[in-house]
Every structure is written in structure tokens, then in C-alpha cells.
Amino acid sequence: MPSPPGHLPGLPPGPTSVERPSRRRFLGLSAALTGAVAxxxxxxxxxxxxxxxxxxxxxxxxxxxxxxxxxxxxxxxxxxxxxxxxxxxxxxxxxxxxxxxxxxxxxxxxxxxxxxxxxxxxxxxxxxxxxxxxxxxxxxxxxxxxxxxxxxxxxxxxxxxxxxxxxxxxxxxxEPLALYYSRPAFEQAGLSEGDLPATWDDLIAVSDRLVAAGQGGLVFPTAQDYYQNFVWYPWMWQGGGEVVTDGGRRSGFDSDGAVGALRLWKETVDLGLTPRVPPASNDIVTSFSEGYASIWQSGIWSIQDFERKAPDFDYGVIPLPVPDGGESATVLGxxxxxxxxxxxxxxxxxxxxxxxxxxxxxxxxxxxxxxxxxxxxxxxxxxxxxxxxxxxxxxxxxxxxxxRDEIFPTGRGEPRYPPVIYKAVSDAIQSCQLAGGDPEDQAATAAQAIDAYLTTYEGVDLA
Incomplete structure (x- = not known):
């Protein structure tokens, strides 16, 4: 049956207008961290x-x-x-x-x-x-x-x-996140599939063996931007941490989960396992192919990158390792x-x-x-x-x-935090990862900034 004029199959006709959200404050549309448009x-x-x-x-x-x-x-x-x-x-x-x-x-x-x-x-x-x-x-x-x-x-x-x-x-x-690993690098370091990291301690130990064997290390993003926060969130969630809690009314960042994730990212840099600047202009395929990296946190989109640039390269994918007592988690971008x-x-x-x-x-x-x-x-x-x-x-x-079968089911939707909350988390990550910051201190500082913001925040639910 043909559709009515101006209407396509699969949809109800809809009303003549749409209801608008109310009681919202415009917080700025640019990518600038603290900028706003009135x-x-x-x-x-x-x-x-x-x-x-x-x-x-x-x-x-x-x-x-x-x-x-x-x-x-x-x-x-x-x-x-x-x-x-x-x-x-x-x-x-x-x-x-x-x-x-x-x-x-x-x-x-x-x-x-x-x-x-x-x-x-x-x-x-x-x-x-x-x-x-x-x-x-x-x-x-x-x-x-x-x-x-x-x-x-x-x-x-x-x-x-x-x-x-x-x-x-x-x-x-x-687009869920996972760990990609180079099978040739593992073989060169004397590692097998049985050595694939399942815990954070495993991840540190395996990365150390790879670097000690002259192979590339573990790559986390180091640039301060929304993507870095996005990639970091699952590590916090695995340990039970949250950025906001209590229905979005207060910060949950001063917690063991957040501190543990900050410490993990700090230690991988301090131990020389994660480079301060991702290799090969942040290109996972080139980095693996040239031996600049052996493990890389990335999303499902990298499958197509390998298909296009290095279809014969032998790589594997595993879920993100978890801390002791933690639960598997990824983020769904x-x-x-x-x-x-x-x-x-x-x-x-x-x-x-x-x-x-x-x-x-x-x-x-x-x-x-x-x-x-x-x-x-x-x-x-x-x-x-x-x-x-x-x-x-x-x-x-x-x-x-x-x-589809193992990683996606453990995922949570990417959070929708306003710029002030994003910036508090981002500053904590950057301080711990690259500037020698103490994870407990940085988690507390970020939590204070988030709580101060939430006292006057009026807008969509952030929990």
C-alpha cells in the first residue's frame, strides 16, 4: 500500500508540533571546556x-x-x-x-x-x-x-x-571499548593466549614483559579531551566508582573506584609501560604493524581500520581487565x-x-x-x-x-555530563597520568568541584 503524501511507512503521522524541554539552562555548545553561549x-x-x-x-x-x-x-x-x-x-x-x-x-x-x-x-x-x-x-x-x-x-x-x-x-x-593486542608482539615476548590479562595486575605484568622484551607497550589516550574521559570511565565503573550519585545530587567521585582507576593510569605511565604521547600519530594499525605498541584500548571501530589498512595483520581483542573484586564493564559510545x-x-x-x-x-x-x-x-x-x-x-x-556476545552486554551508555563536571574529571585524570598527582587527592578535589557545581545545577538528570 502506498504511503500517505508526506508520510513514510514504519512511522506514526506525529502531531503538528513537538513538546520542548523546560527549565533548562544553556551551558555552552562549543567544545571549549568552560566556555558558554548565553x-x-x-x-x-x-x-x-x-x-x-x-x-x-x-x-x-x-x-x-x-x-x-x-x-x-x-x-x-x-x-x-x-x-x-x-x-x-x-x-x-x-x-x-x-x-x-x-x-x-x-x-x-x-x-x-x-x-x-x-x-x-x-x-x-x-x-x-x-x-x-x-x-x-x-x-x-x-x-x-x-x-x-x-x-x-x-x-x-x-x-x-x-x-x-x-x-x-x-x-x-x-561502539563498545575493549583491549586490542598484537599477537606477533606477544610471540616475540614469549607470551601466549594463556597470558592474556584478565585483571589489572595481569595487565601491568604483561605490559612489563612486553616492554622488557623490546616490544611496544600499552596505549591509553593522554590528550585532555572528551575522548580521554570516555575511555577512562569503564575502569572507574569496574571498581564501583561513579562521577555523580544519589540521583545526580552529589558527587560519587571521591571513592575507591575512581581512585583505583586514576592510580592504574598513573602507574602505567610512571612504570614506563604507557607512552606520554601515543605512537604513530595515535594510529593503532601503524603502531601494531611497526611494533610501536602491543596493547591498545580502542573501540569496535578499529576492526574496520585493520581491514582497510592491514587486512593480514594478526591481532586479537579481549574485554577490559578488571580489578580484584571488580566487575566487567565497558562504555557504549x-x-x-x-x-x-x-x-x-x-x-x-x-x-x-x-x-x-x-x-x-x-x-x-x-x-x-x-x-x-x-x-x-x-x-x-x-x-x-x-x-x-x-x-x-x-x-x-x-x-x-x-x-556482540561478550563485550557489549557489559556496557553502560556514555554519560552526558556538562562541561564543568567533564573538566573536573579530566583534570584529575591529567594530573595523575602526566603531572605526578596523587589519586586520592585528585579524586577529592574533583569531587569538591562537582559538588559545588551540583548545588546550583538545574537541568537534565545526570545520574
Missing amino acids: LPGLLSACGGSRTASASDPLQFWNFYAPAPNEDPVVMARAAWMQDTVDRWNAENEQQIELVYAPVLGSEKLATAFSAGEGPDIFLISPGDIARYLNGNVLAELTPYMTQEAVDDFFADNMATRMIGDKVYALPMEI GWAFAANAMGRNPDEAARFCAWALGSMDDDGIARVANWCIDAKRDVSPRRSSLEYGSRAGGYDGEHMRLF
Whole structure:
């Protein structure tokens, strides 16, 4: 049966407008750690007369398409994005155009929003989402989804994109973290599969043996940015630590879990096991191939990096080791589609996001699956799409199967902390890892800063 005009299969029609979040403070949209853009300026700039017509397409800022070069992987991802938009445009009066924006966490995006020129649709990471929600920037997507579709997304991963039962961004992927290791380096150091680290003590001991044998060591990120925090969180969670607790009303950072994770990252540098600057310009494939590193914490995306750059290199993947008495944990990263609540046509922008990633028809399920197993190498954010991708053989390979079956089930969604909380945690990591800071002192200092901030914080739930 053909769809009604302006409507695509798999979606409810939706209302004529979307409900906006209330009582939010805009905390700044740029990647600057303490910078902020005032909410009144944002609202006055973005509200009012901005509208779009079919001849004035909505802009979708993304870092995939149009393809910036002819790399096959880049082209495959761009093709998926272009096909998604083309399918929408063929069935809808309101057109959409893709705009290539290499760094969506940059000041370019913040400046665009503050000037009233923000994109109608854009990609967003969980690390940024609290700022956008608190700034009243994200359109609600729930009215354009069936409850079946909402429930199809994995709840732990979706939680950071929601306020209560309302959805404000839809994930296109799940990217769990693990440890990658070089089998040739292990062999050169006289290590076998039986020596793979299962505990933090094992990780220190194995890394020491690798370095002593002249092999590369263990790589953790050392640059101060959101990615470093993202990679560090699972180590804290394994020991029971939290950044915020008590429903988001106070800090949980001054804890054994946080102190232990800070100490682990400090010790690997102090012992000469982790370099202060990641080798080969932070390229895991080159580092393994050239012997600059033997163990590297990275995400599922690195599978495709090896396929593309060194398809014959022999590497393995294991879950993150745990401390004594701890529990396995990883973090679930990944980008999401979001619609600008104050854009030129928020309703159609929101409906596009829901259609592209939240349709329950066969095409919608396959679309999400194909992004995760063809264009990329990810875990699907939806049960139906994960099942589809599994039936299609997307997880038959050794490493993809391990991520799906063993690593992903231990994951938690990436937190959505505002810049002040992010900065307190980041400063503690940096001090301990690179500046000789004491883990207990730094955990206490960060906790004090977080508690001070939470006393006046008004915004989305952070727990």
C-alpha cells in the first residue's frame, strides 16, 4: 500500500508540533571546556522567522557526506548517508541536503547556533547532549515513533538521549571499548593466549614483559579531551566508582573506584609501560604493524581500520581487565541523529530522524543494520537490526562476534555530563597520568568541584 503524501511507512503521522524541554539552562555548545553561549542570545537568534520550503532544503550537518575523498571506507559511509537522504527526498515534500562538517564538536557548531544559523539536523555524541538539552536545542522525536520502535532500542544505551520517556536523539550505532593486542608482539615476548590479562595486575605484568622484551607497550589516550574521559570511565565503573550519585545530587567521585582507576593510569605511565604521547600519530594499525605498541584500548571501530589498512595483520581483542573484586564493564559510545528545535522546520527534521533510524518496517530495520555491518563495524543500537545483521553474517567474524556476545552486554551508555563536571574529571585524570598527582587527592578535589557545581545545577538528570 502506498504511503500517505508526506508520510513514510514504519512511522506514526506525529502531531503538528513537538513538546520542548523546560527549565533548562544553556551551558555552552562549543567544545571549549568552560566556555558558554548565553541562552537568551541563542533563543533570540534561533527563534522566530526561520522557515524552510521544499525549494529550501533542511541542512543535515554530518562528517560523512558528501564524501571528502575517494577512500573506499569513506565512500561507503557517505553512500549510506546519501541513500538515506535520497529515499526521504523521493517521498517527502520537505527536502533535505547533506552538508559535510568535519568536526561537529568544534566551535563552528556552537557559533552557528548562537548566530541562529545552526543546522536543522546534525549528529551528536552523548558527551555533548546535556549541553544541548539544557539549552533547549533538541526537538523531541518521540511523537514520530511508535512505542514498539522506542522499545526496540537498547535501553541502557538510549538513556542518555532521553528525558524520562521522551526521546531527543536516536543513536545510529553502538561502539563498545575493549583491549586490542598484537599477537606477533606477544610471540616475540614469549607470551601466549594463556597470558592474556584478565585483571589489572595481569595487565601491568604483561605490559612489563612486553616492554622488557623490546616490544611496544600499552596505549591509553593522554590528550585532555572528551575522548580521554570516555575511555577512562569503564575502569572507574569496574571498581564501583561513579562521577555523580544519589540521583545526580552529589558527587560519587571521591571513592575507591575512581581512585583505583586514576592510580592504574598513573602507574602505567610512571612504570614506563604507557607512552606520554601515543605512537604513530595515535594510529593503532601503524603502531601494531611497526611494533610501536602491543596493547591498545580502542573501540569496535578499529576492526574496520585493520581491514582497510592491514587486512593480514594478526591481532586479537579481549574485554577490559578488571580489578580484584571488580566487575566487567565497558562504555557504549556512538553518534546519534538530532533535530534542531529552533530550526526552520523542526517537525519535519524530527520526523526525518525518527524515520531514518526508528522505522519498524523492513527497510528501516535493514537500514540501521547495514550502517553497522556494511558501512561500519559497530553493534546495532536496535534489537531488530542486531538480529538482522547477525542473520546477514555481519557478526560471524571472530572480533565482531566477541564484541556482540561478550563485550557489549557489559556496557553502560556514555554519560552526558556538562562541561564543568567533564573538566573536573579530566583534570584529575591529567594530573595523575602526566603531572605526578596523587589519586586520592585528585579524586577529592574533583569531587569538591562537582559538588559545588551540583548545588546550583538545574537541568537534565545526570545520574
